[in-house]
Amino acid sequence: MMASSYNAKEEDGHHSGSASHGGAAVVKSKKPDNTAFKQQRLPAWQPILTAGTVLPAFFVIGLIFIPIGIGLYVTSNNIKEFEIDYTGVDMNSACYSCAKNFSWNSTTSCLCTVDFTLEQPFESNVFMYYGLSNFYQNHRRYVKSRDDSQLNGDMSALTNPSKECEPYRMSEGLPIAPCGAIANSLFNDTLKLYYLEANGTRNEIPLVKKGIAWWTDKHVKFRNPGGNANLTAVFQATSKPVNWRNPVYELDQDPENNGFINEDFIVWMRTAALPTFRKLYRIIQKKSSTMPTLPSGKYVLDITYNYPVLSFDGRKRMILSTISWMGGKNPFLGIAYITVGSICFFLGVVLLIIHHKYDTRSTGADIPN
């Protein structure tokens, strides 16, 4: 009797509160969760990191990482890479005089030729890079010295470039297109590669200049103002960057690779992360399945030496490299994987010992106390 009346009372209390919700079922389904949360008693998974639970994870990581690392390392080692410095610091080097006699005012370009030998043939596509050292493309003043609106084909930005471009914004009273320090310092050496046949004839190797820039950059981010036709007219009221020989609309003959959408230009405009960097210059496509793209033998690199680096103690390199799925030659990832994997495995063993010695002992020894 007592109990039932008590229950009735409690129900009454609930009713008054729940009447507005319009149904007992709603209240029932809603309430437990809510109170569980309020009472901090939500159902929960309560994992604990102990030697026992972590052990398998360590072994598994070790067992996965070591093979991956070995795979990466082998892949990296199979990549062929050839690098040659043509800065011309040494008296003996071919480009010494070009480097020494460099002057901004000279109208004729200096040519030099570097010979080199590939010991091994380069299979599949070969990528040709130019590399610069001690060149701070990631300097803040440099990085921000560009106008993305202008490069995107914005007409107003073309005639009135962003303030960020200073001091490469205006020249002789006209706005510079493309403005800014990055564009102004566009790498303008020309590299040509010849295969030196046994009889001494030079065989020019065709260098493909398309596909070196990101597709999205080429087609979306960089656009010529008013389309690709009639660039000369569009850039009429602008001035070329101070250090350029030719205006932007004369970068290439091909209208699809001229103006702001010139791929060499786009590649340059993606500022490098570190002061020593390389940028993709040309691609040497594989021609037949039987012949290596670059057979072993002697080669000649013809350089039109336009780009001064000695003033800031920089270096210029030409790199030939094959590419795997993981990119160019870089043993770091493979070694790192092997190292981390081995450490995990080793720690797994250490933990196993600790686990056996201490965990079982401590839990076993304490209970009788």
Next chain:
Amino acid sequence: INWVDSRTIYIGHKEPPPGTEAFIQQRFPDNRIVSSKYTFWNFIPKNLFEQFRRVANFYFLIIFLVQLIIDTPTSPITSGLPLFFVITVTAIKQGYEDWLRHKADNAVNRCPVHVVQHGKIVRKQSRKLRVGDVVLVKEDESFPCDLVLLSTSRDDGTCYVTTASLDGESSHKTYYAVQDTKAYNTEKEVDAIHATIECEQPQPDLYKFVGRINVYMGNESVARPLGSENLLLRGATLKNTSYIYAVAIYSGMETKMALNYQSKSQKRSAVEKSMNAYLLVYLCILISKAIINTALKYVWQADPNRDEPWYNHRTETERQRHLIRAFTDFLAFMVLFNYIIPVSMYVTVEMQKFLGSYFIMWDDEMMDEELGERAVVNTSDLNEELGQVEYVFTDKTGTLTENNMEFIECCVDGHVYVPQVICNGQVLPDAVGMDMIDTSPGPDAREREELFFRALCLCHTVQVKEEETVDGIKHGIHQGKSTSFYISSSPDEVALVEGMKRLGFTYLRLKDGQMEILNREDEIEKFELLEVLTFDSVRRRMSVIVKANTGELYLFCKGADSSIFPRVVSGKVDQIRARVEQNAVEGLRTLCVAYRHLSPEQYEEVCHLLSDAKLALQDRDRRLAEAYDLIEKDLILLGATAVEDRLQEKAADTIESLHKAGMKVWVLTGDKMETAAATCYASKLFRRSTQILELTTKRTEEQSLHDVLFDLSRTVLRQHGDMTRDTFSSFSGDCTDYGLIIDGATLSAVMRPNQDDLNSGNYKEIFLEICRNCSAVLCCRMAPLQKAQIVKLIKASKEHPITLAVGDGANDVSMILEAHVGIGIMGKEGRQAVRNSDYAVPKFKHLKKMLLVHGHYYYIRISELVQYFFYKNVCFIFPQFLYQFFCGFSQQPLYDTAYLTLYNISFTSLPILLYSLIEQHINMDILKKDPTLYRDISKNSLLRWPIFIYWTILGVYDAIVMFFGAYFLFDNTTFTSNGQMFGNWTFGTLVFTVLVFTVTFKLALDTHYWTWINHFVIWGSLIFFVVFSLLWGGIIWPFLNYQRMYYVFMQMLSSGPAWLSIILLITASLLPDVLKKVIWRSLWPTTTERIQVSGETKTPATATRVSRRDANCADVSIHSVRLSIVGSFSSFHVNLKLKHPFLFCHNF
């Protein structure tokens, strides 16, 4: 009369008759209540000013301004947006609160009041009420301002008032009209009153008021004293009285209620102090980073070809600013690294505290079914402090005990009377039995016995609350179906009067100054009540002077034995004393009763003494006390009473748990030693094995204080020296633990700065030394202020322990305010304690869950929150610092603006907030079952410097792994399958991606309690980061002037090695932390960790063992440096209850 000290009020604005003293007319404020802080116009400037006064906001404002003014690496948005967000949210919150206050103010200020003007009742808005107006208040209305009662609808000039909304006491208190005006009880008559009131200027003490009324009748004037019994306070409500007339004396913001509305001084938790210390460390790191980089920058660019190579010229204006360039460079570096001090940490901490405190309020286990009350959180700033308590100071009555008094027995001249007869196990409530212990008393004794009963029936301040106001009172009480019941502010008195009723003497009522008693023969005896010498805690007694029908004058005095015995001249002192002591040992509350015949001449003298004292405007209390002292003497002892106050449910269990949790429990009580000691035994504060050390007046009378102290300390220290650390920290039975008993008088002797300087500081030190080695201390006979003194003493001792005070009554308020954490018990003694506390719980037993579970959780939550916040920002900023070495110290940011801005406010904010709200490293039932776990977190153990340094080093390690991982990956090579190159933004994005994942996984590894919400938030925030990055790089954003992030994230994800390196770097970053955790857990597990593994509580023996690591840590505990700079960081104070202070006065 000095106008500064007092004010003069002309009742009804009538000038006093000429010839009386000239009063200086003063201007009084109107009756408008202003609780709002802002007006519509000044809101924005004032609020902004208030907000930027806080150092954190100011710091970010400065950073923002620096970014605006000088050429800085990051856009002002990165610091402006979060700051704007924080400021706006705070402003909206404060604005809303203020709007509510305005609304409530208006409601209060506009509510109508009835004012007598020219003999008519006029309705006015409350705010237009002026001092001097005569106001009519009807039943159940509340008073519009502080009023002096002129007359009431009752003939005797009394009215009943409840002050429930002021101090929570729902009992009806009686207030008295001025004698000379009580007859004027219509508006016409009231208007005819010609009088002035002189009274003190407003002061906040609710219970004090002194004033004087001069009533002019024709040419003569009568002066009468006014006291707090004449003063009706704003906020109180008129009850059981149909109307009253009263005159306004304090109005508007000068009312006592308004004066009481002031924020308490803010308490800061130990965690906050550590946080501030860490902050300073990080500020130093920040500044040194900036200085190092600036210096290196100048070294680096000493070569002009590096400074300005041909491809990267400065502008002309940049070249010219030579002098300030170094400074702006420094500022630019500061800006670049400023994220290391996260603006969002303060917001997160505030949110954590504010939201987290709801769990205390929601807790069903801390709800009392009987009272229907839940725990109350008055400040959320101290949640984590609940997990750090080392000393618990508790009141006894009402806190440890029920404060539900029951009359047990009385003893008259050695005869003991027990009102209940237990017959066959059943209590017969109506039966009046008297257990004669001694031989039957003679006729003389019988007379004395009846005098004793009468004395108890008369000497009190109990009121009779009538259910029906009609004549059924006598009838009802006589029938035994009580239609009326007794109310008093002291439950002891009710118990005594009810006890008397069962012994045959029934107190009926106080009517027209006549106290009516129904005696055993069912006859009504009337006594004229002449004077009441009210109770106070210093005198510890009260008296009444009554005149019997026969014309005899009696003074009846009732009080604590110590305050009565010295004033007794005759009576069976020895027998009664023996009985009192025996009762006290049994834990009963004892009172002694004495009387004195007064001759009419003596009465004259008494009257003279009293009225003199009462009329005094200054020092009235002291003079009254002196007068009382003169009157209450030469008493004849009648007998003693014993009242039982039962222990609260589970009080003993709670104390035991607190002990096991390593807390020292001190009982501070005003009660006498024997009673208090008995309660302590009952509540297991003292055990049978406890060796009691006494430091009482009794001992200091025999020996000098000096010797006693040295004796005790020698005893304690010898024992301490023998103990090894392990046994010391365990509370197993084999080593003696000490309990100290000290009384108020001795304590003040110890505390008193001594004359001879040699020992002055010493006593305190020795006393503290003794206390430190006692597991329990009982301080009895304490005055309220002494309670606070004790707390202060312990607080200031050299370990600076965290103290907690718990109490239920007004006498505990001082210690509640003094202690680090003040807890109020919702007891029977009103609401003052609850109002002034930081937290309030319905019962003492709730303290256990509050500290052991909530406190523990909040502490681990917030400490993780703080450490994690610093950690994740080290991870965030350190790569940026490293990057400077590779970009020519040009302040080039590594990450994109969006990442810089959103890292703290969205990518990594929610998981840690959620963690800090719902993490439970151990099940709460285990925490409750095994109080020793509390020791694992004592002494701020999770925020010690070694742990902080560990986290920081971990952050630096992670940053190095992330940065150099990406560095070697990018090093002069490509990692795409199409040979294309990535730029600096891809580099930053790669680091950032690893960073966000690492930091979130680190938190996931620390989470021990995965509810669906955790899964949702942790995985959700990672998904959000990915989706955001895809979106951010997926579109040419028209409003941005740069498109640096365009397709960067997607291009990165299209590369296999990028994925592999992300996985590798995350693994490598997390590895050491996992390893550290696992190895520490295996080799040096804390109790907590053991229990986590076993999943259930073990035998107490294993549980109590404190691991060696903890013991060692305790020694190296480094006290956090106190800093004031960041004090204001905490002042984003969260008001939990947003009520109008003048409507709902609980949140004073």
